[in-house]
Amino acid sequence: MKYFGSGHGACPGCGLPIAVKTVLNALDGKVFAVNSTGCLEIISSQYGKNAWGVPYIHSLFENAAGVAAGVEAALRAMKRKDEGYVVVFAGDGATADIGIGTLSGAFDRNHDILYICLDNEAYQNTGHQQSGLTPPGESTTTTPAGKVLPGKVGRKKDMISIAVAHGVPYVASSSVGYVSDIRRKVKKAVKFEGAKYIQIHSPCVTGWGIDGSIAIKVARLAVETGLYPLVEFEHGKLTSVRKIKDRKPVEEYLKLQRRFRHLFTHEKGKEMIKLLQRFADENAERYGLDLKKE
Amino acid sequence: MKKVVRGFYSVAYSVKLCRPNVICAYPITPQTEIVENLAAMYANGELGEAEYITAESEFGAASMLVGASAAGARVFTATCSQGLILMSEVLFNAAGMRLPIVLVNTNRALSAPLSIWNDHQDSMAMRDAGIMQVYVENNQEAHDMIPQAYKVAENKKVLLPFMVCMDGYKLTHAYEPVDLLEQEMVDSFLPPYEPAAYMTTKKPLAFGCYAPPHIYMEFRVAMQQAMERAKDVMLDVFKEWAEVSGRDWGGHITVDFPDSKIFVVAMGSVVGLLRKVVEELRNEGLSVGLIKIRTFRPFPVEELREALKDAEKVIVLDRSVSFGYEGPVSIELKSAIYGYSSAEIYSFAVGLGGRDMPKDFLAKIIRDVAEGKERPGFAFKGYQEFEEVIP
Numbered sequence: 001m002k003y004f005g006s007g008h009g010a011c012p013g014c015g016l017p018i019a020v021k022t023v024l025n026a027l028d029g030k031v032f033a034v035n036s037t038g039c040l041e042i043i044s045s046q047y048g049k050n051a052w053g054v055p056y057i058h059s060l061f062e063n064a065a066g067v068a069a070g071v072e073a074a075l076r077a078m079k080r081k082d083e084g085y086v087v088v089f090a091g092d093g094a095t096a097d098i099g100i101g102t103l104s105g106a107f108d109r110n111h112d113i114l115y116i117c118l119d120n121e122a123y124q125n126t127g128h129q130q131s132g133l134t135p136p137g138e139s140t141t142t143t144p145a146g147k148v149l150p151g152k153v154g155r156k157k158d159m160i161s162i163a164v165a166h167g168v169p170y171v172a173s174s175s176v177g178y179v180s181d182i183r184r185k186v187k188k189a190v191k192f193e194g195a196k197y198i199q200i201h202s203p204c205v206t207g208w209g210i211d212g213s214i215a216i217k218v219a220r221l222a223v224e225t226g227l228y229p230l231v232e233f234e235h236g237k238l239t240s241v242r243k244i245k246d247r248k249p250v251e252e253y254l255k256l257q258r259r260f261r262h263l264f265t266h267e268k269g270k271e272m273i274k275l276l277q278r279f280a281d282e283n284a285e286r287y288g289l290d291l292k293k294e
Numbered sequence: 295m296k297k298v299v300r301g302f303y304s305v306a307y308s309v310k311l312c313r314p315n316v317i318c319a320y321p322i323t324p325q326t327e328i329v330e331n332l333a334a335m336y337a338n339g340e341l342g343e344a345e346y347i348t349a350e351s352e353f354g355a356a357s358m359l360v361g362a363s364a365a366g367a368r369v370f371t372a373t374c375s376q377g378l379i380l381m382s383e384v385l386f387n388a389a390g391m392r393l394p395i396v397l398v399n400t401n402r403a404l405s406a407p408l409s410i411w412n413d414h415q416d417s418m419a420m421r422d423a424g425i426m427q428v429y430v431e432n433n434q435e436a437h438d439m440i441p442q443a444y445k446v447a448e449n450k451k452v453l454l455p456f457m458v459c460m461d462g463y464k465l466t467h468a469y470e471p472v473d474l475l476e477q478e479m480v481d482s483f484l485p486p487y488e489p490a491a492y493m494t495t496k497k498p499l500a501f502g503c504y505a506p507p508h509i510y511m512e513f514r515v516a517m518q519q520a521m522e523r524a525k526d527v528m529l530d531v532f533k534e535w536a537e538v539s540g541r542d543w544g545g546h547i548t549v550d551f552p553d554s555k556i557f558v559v560a561m562g563s564v565v566g567l568l569r570k571v572v573e574e575l576r577n578e579g580l581s582v583g584l585i586k587i588r589t590f591r592p593f594p595v596e597e598l599r600e601a602l603k604d605a606e607k608v609i610v611l612d613r614s615v616s617f618g619y620e621g622p623v624s625i626e627l628k629s630a631i632y633g634y635s636s637a638e639i640y641s642f643a644v645g646l647g648g649r650d651m652p653k654d655f656l657a658k659i660i661r662d663v664a665e666g667k668e669r670p671g672f673a674f675k676g677y678q679e680f681e682e683v684i685p
Contacts, residue, residue: 032493034361047509050500055493057364058502059387063357066349070316070361070369071493073345077315077367084495102357105350 003029008051009043013212015176015202015219016040019118020089022179026186029054030084032071036064036094039125039204040118054084064090066102069111076112085114085190092119092133095199096157107166110194114186117159117197120204128207128259132157135227136279137272138259140207145262150272155279163197164233170194171233175201177219181230181242192234201228209258221253226280229287243291247284250276296473301466304433304474305372305398305458306331308440310341311480312396315367315487318347318355322377323410324462325400329372352377356384356395363393364501366492368444371395374462375402378416382423388455389424389517391502394447394487395455396440400462401562401613403647411648412462414562414613417590418622424517425455426524427590429561433470435543436460438535441475441484445531450490451523459590461563463648475539483538521592528589546594547587549601551576554583556664557602557637559627560611561587564651568611571656580664593626599634608637609663611656615643620672638670649676 003024010017016039024031033056035041041058044051059067065088072086095103095117106113122140123129130140135156139145143152163171169192172185182200189196201222203215210218222228223242227250230242251273254260263269284290299307305328309317317336319329329348336346349355352373359369373381378399388395399417403409417427426446430436439458447456460466491499505513529545536542550572560568565586572584585601587594602608608631612621619625624641631637640663645651659675662668 030495032365032495042504045500045503047503047505050503052500053498055495055498056500057361057493058500058504059357059360059391060383063353063360063384066354066357067361067364069347069354070318070358070363070367071365072361073316073318073347073358074362074365074367074369077343077345077362078365079343080365080494101350102354105354108350109347 003031003053004044004051005053006051007049011205011212013203013205013215015120015204015215016043016118018176018179019116019182019200019202022182023087023116023186024054026183027085027087027190032084032086033057034064034068034071034086034088036090036099037061038091038094040089040091042125061094062099063102064088064094064099065106065115068113068115069106069109072111072113086112088113088115090115090117092117092121093123093131096132096159104166107163107168107195110168112193112195114189114196114198117199118202119199120202120207122204122207124204124207133159135276137263137276139262140259145266150263150266150268159199160231164236167236168195168197169235170196173199173201173229173231175219175223175228175230176203177201177216177223178230185232207259209261210256214256218253218256221248221256224248225250225253226284226289227253227276229283229289231287238287241287241289244289245291247290250280296471298469298471299433300327301433301436301460301468301470302327303331304437304472305440305460306335307474308437309370310335311475311477312441312444312484313342313368313486314344314370316345316347316359316362317370318349318358318362319371319373320349320352320355320377322352322373322375324402324466325372325374325377325398327466328398328400352380353384356381356388359395360384360388360391360393363388363395364391364493366487366489366494368487369395370397372398372400374400375404375416379404379419382420385420385425385455386423390513392453392520393455394444394453396443396447396458397455398458398460400466401459402462409647412464413646413648414459415646417457417459418614420457421591421622424521425457425591427457427459428588429459429590430465431563431565431586433465433468434472434541436465437472437475438539438541438543441480442531442535445484446524446528448487449527452520452527453490454517454520454524459562464563479538483534525592544588545597546589547585547597547601549583549585551583552601555581555606556609556660557583557585557605558609558611558660559585559587559623561590561623562613564611564645567651567653568656571653571660575657575660580661582660582664587623590623593630595630598627598630602631602635602637605635605637607640607663609640609642609660612641612643613645615646624672640668640670641672642675644675651676
């Protein structure tokens with residue numbers, strides 16, 4: 001692998017290298033990579049074991065969007081923009097929680113950057129703590145399923161809508177389960193001048209409690225149940241949706257993962273599964289996910 | 295060309311002459327007019343190809359400078375107080391990444407209670423960041439320091455952020471005649487920035503690696519070595535500046551009346567007033583001299599040892615306090631001259647949060663020390679006696 005590869009220390013089945021390689025290949029390595037602190041950074045940027053074949057920078061947990069904005073401003077000022085695209089790779093916590101300030105600033109100023117949120121739905125690098133993108137019902141180490149609580153209570157933050165609300169030209173969701181979808185969206189995104197946001201659902205084998213061999217299957221089930229709709233907004237308008245032929249019940253997705261296993265035995269589990277099904281149904285309604293039968 | 299300008303403009307105009315590629319800032323009193331001046335220059339097309347970006351916070355501004363500097367740009371920001379503290383995580387990081395960012399800190403107190411007025415508590419909190427700190431006495435020195443800051447920071451023997459500290463209000467808002475630099479002079483003194491390493495797709499490098507225990511310490515030792523080298527690089531640059539500008543601001547410290555028995559040590563704008571006070575006290579027959587510390591980081595250890603080796607009493611006027619101990623300049627000075635001077639050290643924290651320090655107040659402190667009315671050690675001066683009421 002030319003742009004990202006030998007030396008990285010990701011777990012077998014981890015979605016991160018799949019997403020990163022797909023993005024870098026889609027852009028032929030013409031990339032300035034900006035990475036927030038997190039799993040990807042730790043598995044790829046140890047001194048002496050750099051796995052990146054493109055110029056790479058990691059500064060802090062919560063400032064990747066700001067650093068990227070600075071790289072972009074410098075390239076603009078020094079007439080070097082044709083060298084490559086400025087692409088952020090940040091986790092869900094770095095994006096939706098601690099780094100949302102710099103992200104909002106970069107969106108607001110509409111810097112010509114592509115922001116990739118690698119969404120594995122918790123702080124996985126530090127051992128599976130809940131983030132703003134952790135879905136309800138997930139048992140994490142900071143929202144553990146206990147005698148009273150059935151895991152996380154509350155919603156998964158709707159970063160897609162938050163990005164769209166900033167008026168940036170291109171916003172999309174994608175999934176490691178569909179690499180051709182990632183490729184297509186990345187190629188399309190960089191055609192837009194300004195800030196672009198793509199949120200990629202990415203399985204974490206240790207955090208989710210799945211075997212590496214079923215990571216792609218689980219990622220696809222998130223899409224097939226309607227829990228992770230793959231959508232695309234151009235200039236604020238919904239322009240494409242990945243349709244689902246026979247939308248599966250959310251249980252099929254949940255039951256494969258340790259993080260949701262308690263929902264099938266917990267006193268409040270049924271209620272939580274019902275809530276998750278409702279969210280999936282709402283997604284289907286909102287985005288028109290269901291392929292209507294003739 | 296001499297012009298009467300405010301401190302803000304003396305900085306902004308000098309920054310412009312240094313031809314930065316990227317300026318990012320967030321407004322905060324009393325820094326605001328520096329960046330407003332730069333924004334106006336940008337709006338009028340006077341900053342060449344530079345990008346001027348108003349950030350969403352000081353944290354964001356500093357973050358953008360990290361990216362821009364790593365991409366090979368010459369960068370600038372200004373801030374103070376809460377803004378500097380908000381930047382601090384990024385600035386520690388930038389120093390570790392060895393990025394030659396230049397910033398101006400318009401010294402202001404820290405909250406709580408909220409205070410927009412001047413002291414040195416903000417920059418002192420950044421003491422251990424790995425950032426060079428120089429304190430200026432007046433707006434001409436602030437104006438002159440900007441090109442020198444870039445030249446030192448960008449020197450391949452150094453490569454560390456450089457913070458020019460100027461007293462908020464006392465300097466920023468003051469109108470003073472400033473001999474404004476000429477573009478040609480600055481261009482010949484400060485060549486375009488040639489980064490030792492930068493982000494480019496032509497030669498991909500990784501910046502901001504993580505370092506396990508087997509290698510982390512070496513990076514930090516390298517920072518200390520860079521600071522040590524910065525001492526000499528600064529002296530060379532200061533000397534060159536004196537030659538090309540005709541204004542000699544001295545080395546890491548300046549010493550007035552080196553043969554005195556008593557010395558007053560201070561940093562920043564109060565030095566100007568202290569000169570007058572010392573002159574008057576000497577006319578009264580007091581053997582008192584004045585030491586202005588210009589460079590706080592790297593700390594002028596050897597210079598202070600030499601200057602104070604025969605001193606009997608040293609009065610340190612701190613504009614800050616390390617709660618639970620004493621003023622940071624005093625702490626450092628004591629540590630520097632330990633074993634090299636038998637002088638008694640009188641450490642005073644004065645002028646916190648803009649508390650006035652009139653001439654008579656400063657003269658009384660010195661006179662009292664001279665007459666044996668003060669004991670060596672630490673005390674606050676210039677506050678009203680009070681009783682704290684905890685409900």
